[in-house]
Amino acid sequence: MPLINYHMSIDLKTVKHISKLSRISIDDQKAKKLEKDLNAIFKWIEQLNQLNTDKVEPLTSIAETTLRFRKDQIESKNIREDILKNSPKDNKDYFVVPKVVE
Amino acid sequence: MSKDQYIIEKNENKYEVIIGLEVHAQVLSESKLFSTSATKFGSEPNTQVSLVDAAFPGMLPVINEFCIRQAVKTGIGLNAIINKKSIFDRKNYFYADLPQGYQISQYKDPIVGEGTVVLDLPSGPKTIGIERLHLEQDAGKSIHDVDPGSTLVDLNRSGVALMEIVSKPDLRSPEEVNLYIKKLRSIMRYLGTCDGNMQEGSLRADVNVSVRKLGSDKLGTRCEIKNVNSIKFMQMAIEYEANRQVELLEEGNVVDQETRLFDTKKNQTRSMRSKEDAHDYRYFPDPDLLPLVFDNQFIENIKKEIPELPDQKKNRFIEKFKLSPYEATILVSDLDTSKFFEKVIEKSDVKLSANWITGELFALLNENNLEINESPISPENLSKLINLISDGTISGKIAKTIFEIMSKEDKDPNIIVDEKGLKQESDPKALEDLIQKVLSSNKDKVNEYKSGKDKLFGFFVGQVMKESKGKGNPQIINKILKEKLNG
Amino acid sequence: MTNLIDLTLSDLVKKIKSKEISSKEITSVYIERSNKSKKLNTYVEQTFDEAIKNSEKFDNNPNFNKKLSGIPLAVKDLFCTKNVKTTAGSKILENFVPTYEATVTQNLWNEGAILLGKLNCDEFAMGSSNETSYFGNVISPIDDNLVPGGSSGGSASALAAKLTPATIGTDTGGSIRQPASFTGTVGLKPTYGSCSRYGIVAFASSLDQAGPMTRDVKDCALMLEVISSFDPKDSTSINFKRPNYFSDLNKNIKGKKIGIPKEYRVDGMPTEIENLWEKGKTYLKDCGAEIIDISLPHTNYALPAYYIVAPAEASSNLARYDGVKYGFRADGENLIDMYEKTRSLGFGDEVKRRIMIGTYVLSSGYYDAYYLKAQKVRKLIKNDFDKVFNKVDAILTPSTPSSAFKIGDKTNDPVSMYLNDIFTVPVNLAGLPGISIPAGLDKNNYPLGLQIIGKPFDEQVILDIAFSMEEKINFKLKTNDWWIK
Numbered sequence A: 001m002p003l004i005n006y007h008m009s010i011d012l013k014t015v016k017h018i019s020k021l022s023r024i025s026i027d028d029q030k031a032k033k034l035e036k037d038l039n040a041i042f043k044w045i046e047q048l049n050q051l052n053t054d055k056v057e058p059l060t061s062i063a064e065t066t067l068r069f070r071k072d073q074i075e076s077k078n079i080r081e082d083i084l085k086n087s088p089k090d091n092k093d094y095f096v097v098p099k100v101v102e
Numbered sequence B: 001m002s003k004d005q006y007i008i009e010k011n012e013n014k015y016e017v018i019i020g021l022e023v024h025a026q027v028l029s030e031s032k033l034f035s036t037s038a039t040k041f042g043s044e045p046n047t048q049v050s051l052v053d054a055a056f057p058g059m060l061p062v063i064n065e066f067c068i069r070q071a072v073k074t075g076i077g078l079n080a081i082i083n084k085k086s087i088f089d090r091k092n093y094f095y096a097d098l099p100q101g102y103q104i105s106q107y108k109d110p111i112v113g114e115g116t117v118v119l120d121l122p123s124g125p126k127t128i129g130i131e132r133l134h135l136e137q138d139a140g141k142s143i144h145d146v147d148p149g150s151t152l153v154d155l156n157r158s159g160v161a162l163m164e165i166v167s168k169p170d171l172r173s174p175e176e177v178n179l180y181i182k183k184l185r186s187i188m189r190y191l192g193t194c195d196g197n198m199q200e201g202s203l204r205a206d207v208n209v210s211v212r213k214l215g216s217d218k219l220g221t222r223c224e225i226k227n228v229n230s231i232k233f234m235q236m237a238i239e240y241e242a243n244r245q246v247e248l249l250e251e252g253n254v255v256d257q258e259t260r261l262f263d264t265k266k267n268q269t270r271s272m273r274s275k276e277d278a279h280d281y282r283y284f285p286d287p288d289l290l291p292l293v294f295d296n297q298f299i300e301n302i303k304k305e306i307p308e309l310p311d312q313k314k315n316r317f318i319e320k321f322k323l324s325p326y327e328a329t330i331l332v333s334d335l336d337t338s339k340f341f342e343k344v345i346e347k348s349d350v351k352l353s354a355n356w357i358t359g360e361l362f363a364l365l366n367e368n369n370l371e372i373n374e375s376p377i378s379p380e381n382l383s384k385l386i387n388l389i390s391d392g393t394i395s396g397k398i399a400k401t402i403f404e405i406m407s408k409e410d411k412d413p414n415i416i417v418d419e420k421g422l423k424q425e426s427d428p429k430a431l432e433d434l435i436q437k438v439l440s441s442n443k444d445k446v447n448e449y450k451s452g453k454d455k456l457f458g459f460f461v462g463q464v465m466k467e468s469k470g471k472g473n474p475q476i477i478n479k480i481l482k483e484k485l486n487g
Numbered sequence C: 001m002t003n004l005i006d007l008t009l010s011d012l013v014k015k016i017k018s019k020e021i022s023s024k025e026i027t028s029v030y031i032e033r034s035n036k037s038k039k040l041n042t043y044v045e046q047t048f049d050e051a052i053k054n055s056e057k058f059d060n061n062p063n064f065n066k067k068l069s070g071i072p073l074a075v076k077d078l079f080c081t082k083n084v085k086t087t088a089g090s091k092i093l094e095n096f097v098p099t100y101e102a103t104v105t106q107n108l109w110n111e112g113a114i115l116l117g118k119l120n121c122d123e124f125a126m127g128s129s130n131e132t133s134y135f136g137n138v139i140s141p142i143d144d145n146l147v148p149g150g151s152s153g154g155s156a157s158a159l160a161a162k163l164t165p166a167t168i169g170t171d172t173g174g175s176i177r178q179p180a181s182f183t184g185t186v187g188l189k190p191t192y193g194s195c196s197r198y199g200i201v202a203f204a205s206s207l208d209q210a211g212p213m214t215r216d217v218k219d220c221a222l223m224l225e226v227i228s229s230f231d232p233k234d235s236t237s238i239n240f241k242r243p244n245y246f247s248d249l250n251k252n253i254k255g256k257k258i259g260i261p262k263e264y265r266v267d268g269m270p271t272e273i274e275n276l277w278e279k280g281k282t283y284l285k286d287c288g289a290e291i292i293d294i295s296l297p298h299t300n301y302a303l304p305a306y307y308i309v310a311p312a313e314a315s316s317n318l319a320r321y322d323g324v325k326y327g328f329r330a331d332g333e334n335l336i337d338m339y340e341k342t343r344s345l346g347f348g349d350e351v352k353r354r355i356m357i358g359t360y361v362l363s364s365g366y367y368d369a370y371y372l373k374a375q376k377v378r379k380l381i382k383n384d385f386d387k388v389f390n391k392v393d394a395i396l397t398p399s400t401p402s403s404a405f406k407i408g409d410k411t412n413d414p415v416s417m418y419l420n421d422i423f424t425v426p427v428n429l430a431g432l433p434g435i436s437i438p439a440g441l442d443k444n445n446y447p448l449g450l451q452i453i454g455k456p457f458d459e460q461v462i463l464d465i466a467f468s469m470e471e472k473i474n475f476k477l478k479t480n481d482w483w484i485k
């Protein structure tokens, strides 16, 4: 069975799209550098395509057990002060962020 | 084609509307899905937020067993397949009230699979398919209208367990949507898995709407109207959206698949996000959690807790109490109503109770915009009132007067009868005196009656009633009157 | 009597328990030396005043029944420490002070240890040289222009320079074992699920594990015994009967079968490493163990699979750093603008690069080609190990394909930097325990390590093997304290 060996090259537009999805702004210069880096990295990553994995079940969790259940009990108290203490914008009741525009 | 079909006609073309709902139902539980903070509604902002809910570094989710049981229970109530293995995934997106930057949800492998809900349409029952039910976290609340320059964030809701119940595109009209939501809510309230309180946001829906020419079997492009939190708004949104889509098609345009918002001020839907910024949620299995697995015994134990559900109760009411399907449907639609009814009939006549609840009581509640559990008249006192009618102590007419009094003050009707002297007069001797008095003062009418004017009988009854101040027992009055007049 | 600073952790515990030295005495010695060692840039936060106070408190009311009675310890700055600044080496957590404590560090304090401070690391543990930290690179005490490895580079450097008697790090793809190897120290990555991840700043949840870094194997067993615990607050924590690693430690490895995987003999590996590996085999035979040649056929694919899985998980784990709840925030015209600026200015280049890789491999249309593929490869790697563990008790490999490199040598070539973890990454992908012990020096006198990989939950077995080999190797770490002068 022939193995696929291709490289999906990542163009500048894709880099910008990923940066948008990641919510990380990048300037053009950085984008170009990233385009170069990412292409090198993915070219290397794509050696995985030499491997036929059609019949392999993906590994979903390394610990070979299942989810442990917790009782439905309220244990957390009101810790508003702790929760808001590290917040960059001071407000004793709420987190404050710049206006959301829909 | 049935009469109650919802059809939009434009330029001699007929369109039908295809609707599917993604209902978000808040799970009734003490603590959140993955954290131990409280779920209580209406608390001070950010007072029910743990380090996990606010996504502090190094914080990890641990699942609440009760929420799993609630989802399974709901699944059973929806006649659905329960999946013994399911997976929690992360749905990644950025928003102010989503502290983790992702929502823990279930994507490929939900806890509950396909099921059904039966609607009682006037034309007969209709089965709506359920695609799936999955567990997920609720987000916090963004408040945009307090501070002009900024948005405030309250994370009290963040992490509360939700069941997302996805229907198949089987709904065809705003009225069916109304019945579907009510039926779903009714089932969950019977099960105790969701309180269904739409004002508090315990139940809201994303509404998927598309239209197609009548007779076509191809689905049109759908729009998703996000987060509508009342049945009325859902219906208005569907009407607006369906007409908007028909308009577009009739003008030769295409419908764009998009997410829309229902503007409750303008009663319109509007596009929410530009396509360029289309969401890419990058779902993947949450590596902080393991597969959710339980065995048959777990499901069997939950099955033992399932109460009688609306459809079963309805059948029982029809068979055992000989109620009409219509009456039965109304009486079971709401768990509290059915409880009220069953309380009343513990000691009272079933048919009479059904009449009084669906008649006088519902009218009273409607008029004052009250829920059944806010009824000013307790089931115990209503039962006593009904018994007073059954045993002939009062007439139906007097009963209405007493009901009126009871609606202002939930008092034992026996006491009202005593205090106001409303007890029905059934003593034949006393009634005979009254009758004699009426007949003596209406000799001419008696003669007319005797010469064949039968219709006057009602007049004599009325006069006697008047003399008895409405308390005379009509059956006995009738009997004596007939003897006197015909004898 | 030897210098106090030269005592191993277990000897130090003995001396405190026998009241030969006080907690304050030893704490002061470490503080004094740490103060003279600023050049190495190992600390990002020092809690020396608190440490002295705590040592006095201990001495006034000592409890000698604890495993680490009165011992001062510095830990990697990836562990959240209550009321002590925790940065993960990032600007985005610059001023973050947790109100809670990680389970593993709490275990240390519960056993009587005292916090000295927080140690530098690669930003969010993403790096193999400790050059990605916002607080500057860490210098290895081995040589003045040498990296200590990463991401637990501050921990390795502080340990090798004797600024702490022992420490803990975290290991996602080799972040404990590789720096241990580079600095001539012992580092162990436990089985996934052994040590709680609660309170550890997450990098890649399915791979992260905390573990001990120590001067010798005995200390390693002692530290592991303290930090390994079942934790209901971590859904991936595993409830198994944990041995007394320290008291059970022994050199009886007679009859143990040790596998030598042929795939770890990679192109361009220095002959010194090859020779060291051979020597390791000889030592093991001398101890009565049996050497068996084995094959782990998918070894080559581990690293590329890792560079899909780890960034994918990281891209999601790091979404919470958005300027809303804690840490650094940049001003923005609106919410999205604030997010984009905060994350652009708050994260360093390597972190951003990995978030981008992770976002890309999870994005619509690429999930199957990358993420799903990588999870399948991970399964194949796990299967490889499962199969050989039917035949052998443990596996011996070099820890790294080379000795420590110069600062700046690999910063412009991400792939060559990533290749550093080629021998350590498969262990994380399969969730196995692995220990690196110092085994010799290369031609520049830079330390080299050997790695012993065990079956899941077989930490005791690999510790015993390491303990036996340690005696034969008789490695002595020599630094001439050049950074102090």
Ligand SMILES: [Mg+2]
Binding pocket: B022, B206
């Ligand atoms: Mg939706």
Ligand SMILES: [Zn+2]
Binding pocket: B024, B136, B164
């Ligand atoms: Zn949802």
